[in-house]
Amino acid sequence: MIPVEIPAQLTKDERYRLISARLAALAAAERDPLANLCNFMAYLYWTVGGVNWVGLYLLRDGELVLGPFAGKPACSRLAPGKGVCGAAVRAGKSQLVPDVRAFPGHIACDDASRSELVIPLTVGGRTWGVLDLDSPEPARFDETDRAALEKIAAQIEAQAARL
Template identity: 50%
Template sequence: MSLNKFYSSLNSQLEGLLSAERDWLANTANASALLFMELEDINWAGFYFLHGDELRLGPFQGKPACTRIPVGAGVCGTAVSSGESQLVEDVHQFPGHIACDAVSASEVVVPLYDNNGHCLGVLDIDSPTVARFTAEDLAGLQGFAQVLLKSSDLPQS
């Protein structure tokens, strides 16, 4: 199956999973579980939510994680400070990388924005394999994030 078809199917699964629920916390919990179940070769999938000048751990699947990340620090904090998704082939080469799990080798982070352009947090996925994620993965995960955002009552920013 092509990656485009995979992400189309994944996004349809997410839409179905969230169709009867609008709660942001419940939906991000189920979204992280779906990603962890369906994506191959990952070791962490979850969310960090923006509180002031730091990201705080939200629902996730995987090993215990860092609970607070300053905006601008690591891959997640860089995604927030730059306003751009991050596709990192080798996290050990990323300046200021925060190693919550030493096994993680590559990472993709998608910032989450409300309808007013305020950052709510990030979707973060790690893999133990260098260069696990491609531009197609990034596009698919950005689409996944959009399904989540439109299917949920977003927290007040």
């Protein structure tokens, strides 16, 4: 079992490096990519801190469809180009939203969410889905989170490529 405890004295960068290393250990211990994606979402949920939802939305026939996640039940389908997740797919780049209530067209799957970070995922040069992190804290995510989670997204993409 990979521990979810993160030493409090670590900087945010050190924290994310440890999270990434532990995700690699999880993947090394299990050959099934779907099991790994499920565990990745649970691990991020318990270790990133200050989040109320972490999960994947998978691009299926032009819609974003709920994939592995940790948190409360969520919207099963997101219309193309709608909300923060749709904006990430449309723009092909991460969306860092300090106040979701100020984001035009935000889709509230959980009214407690106040900030969001969405990272597009690509496999073989095409968008495969998004990594979505929600927080009940306004401005929870910053550029350090974005950069670190974009690196972690590469670990997610490596699993997705094996599905």
